[in-house]
Amino acid sequence: MQILITGAAGFIGFNLSKYLLENSKLKVLGVDNLNNYYSRTLKLDRIKELKKFKNFKFEKIDITNKKRLNNFLGNRKISVIINLAAQAGVRYSLLKPTEFVENNILGFYNILNLAKKHNIKKILYASSSSVYGDSNSFPLNEKQNIKPKNIYALSKKINEEMAHVFSSQFKISLIGLRFFTVYGEWGRPDMFMMKYLNSSYNKSKKFYLNNYGNHTRDFTYIKDACKIVTKLLFSKKNINNQIFNICSDKPINLSKIINKINKLTNRNPRLFKRSLQKADVIKTHGSNKKIIKKIGKVKFTDIEIGLKRTVKWFVKYYKI
Numbered sequence: 001m002q003i004l005i006t007g008a009a010g011f012i013g014f015n016l017s018k019y020l021l022e023n024s025k026l027k028v029l030g031v032d033n034l035n036n037y038y039s040r041t042l043k044l045d046r047i048k049e050l051k052k053f054k055n056f057k058f059e060k061i062d063i064t065n066k067k068r069l070n071n072f073l074g075n076r077k078i079s080v081i082i083n084l085a086a087q088a089g090v091r092y093s094l095l096k097p098t099e100f101v102e103n104n105i106l107g108f109y110n111i112l113n114l115a116k117k118h119n120i121k122k123i124l125y126a127s128s129s130s131v132y133g134d135s136n137s138f139p140l141n142e143k144q145n146i147k148p149k150n151i152y153a154l155s156k157k158i159n160e161e162m163a164h165v166f167s168s169q170f171k172i173s174l175i176g177l178r179f180f181t182v183y184g185e186w187g188r189p190d191m192f193m194m195k196y197l198n199s200s201y202n203k204s205k206k207f208y209l210n211n212y213g214n215h216t217r218d219f220t221y222i223k224d225a226c227k228i229v230t231k232l233l234f235s236k237k238n239i240n241n242q243i244f245n246i247c248s249d250k251p252i253n254l255s256k257i258i259n260k261i262n263k264l265t266n267r268n269p270r271l272f273k274r275s276l277q278k279a280d281v282i283k284t285h286g287s288n289k290k291i292i293k294k295i296g297k298v299k300f301t302d303i304e305i306g307l308k309r310t311v312k313w314f315v316k317y318y319k320i
């Protein structure tokens with residue numbers, strides 16, 4: 001079986017491709033536009049790693065390029081698409097909202113339309129915990145109303161609605177993945193954990209701690225997220241047109257995470273504490289009852305272990 005992973009040079013796309021190549025016989029086709037929202041070197045290094053597997057192939061394609069995507073799909077037999085390509089970054093959505101409309105909404109529309117044209121019957125796609133906005137009803141569950149508070153979150157809500165329409169009109173099985181703060185090896189340099197490690201090892205880098213460290217996040221280890229997505233990919237149950245929280249259900253305060261990282265690195269970067277940033281939500285804490293009901297019990301990685309592996313990878317990759 002051959003699958004297409006979009007955003008394969010990204011954090012989740014890379015780790016998921018690697019996980020599938022190591023643990024299944026699938027042929028993985030990866031596409032990515034290798035944009036420079038963060039380090040292209042990191043993205044190219046991820047692709048280099050994946051190219052070590054004989055069952056992996058990569059093409060630099062932008063999902064907003066309908067013609068190229070159409071030619072690409074037309075020449076290959078693809079059974080499933082996992083759409084992880086997107087413009088991510090909540091704060092960046094205040095600066096460059098158009099990027100989110102083009103890549104996340106129009107890009108996903110192309111994927112859906114071309115899947116219909118090429119008779120691809122299953123699509124898993126990334127949504128986000130940010131669709132919940134500033135809800136106060138914890139743990140967040142998939143049935144509650146969602147209230148996006150920035151363009152990024154809105155683009156994900158629209159993706160879910162588009163998926164709903166395509167799933168019912170064209171009999172494509174569409175499965176939405178609401179990821180909650182994923183962290184781990186090969187992580188995103190624009191996210192809290194990698195930014196903090198960067199400041200820890202690079203004295204000149206200031207670390208701005210937003211909302212005075214009073215954010216709470218449901219940190220979810222990358223390999224747990226990959227295992228869950230893999231189980232959904234191979235699931236024989238009827239999961240058509242469903243949306244799942246992908247989360248550990250163990251929220252942690254950022255100040256606590258900082259203490260844990262400091263112990264591991266033996267460093268103590270200077271913090272510049274500042275108020276809540278405009279697009280940010282204060283707390284995320286998801287319920288993972290629905291996903292566990294579908295795929296069975298998941299053994300989530302303890303945060304101490306996940307952090308240890310993350311720091312170890314960081315030190316090795318950045319040659320510290």
Ligand SMILES: NC(=O)c1ccc[n+]([C@@H]2O[C@H](COP(=O)([O-])OP(=O)(O)OC[C@H]3O[C@@H](n4cnc5c(N)ncnc54)[C@H](O)[C@@H]3O)[C@@H](O)[C@H]2O)c1
Binds near residue numbers: 011033088188
């Ligand atoms: N990492 C998280 O904690 C998290 C949380 C919630 C949701 N998500 C979602 O999961 C998905 C993957 O996130 P990630 O953390 O790996 O982000 P990432 O930025 O590392 O990966 C996204 C990849 O998509 C590529 N891309 C962007 N626009 C593209 C386009 N038009 N055509 C082709 N490729 C394009 C980028 O170059 C990048 O490599 C995204 O949809 C993101 O919104 C991630």
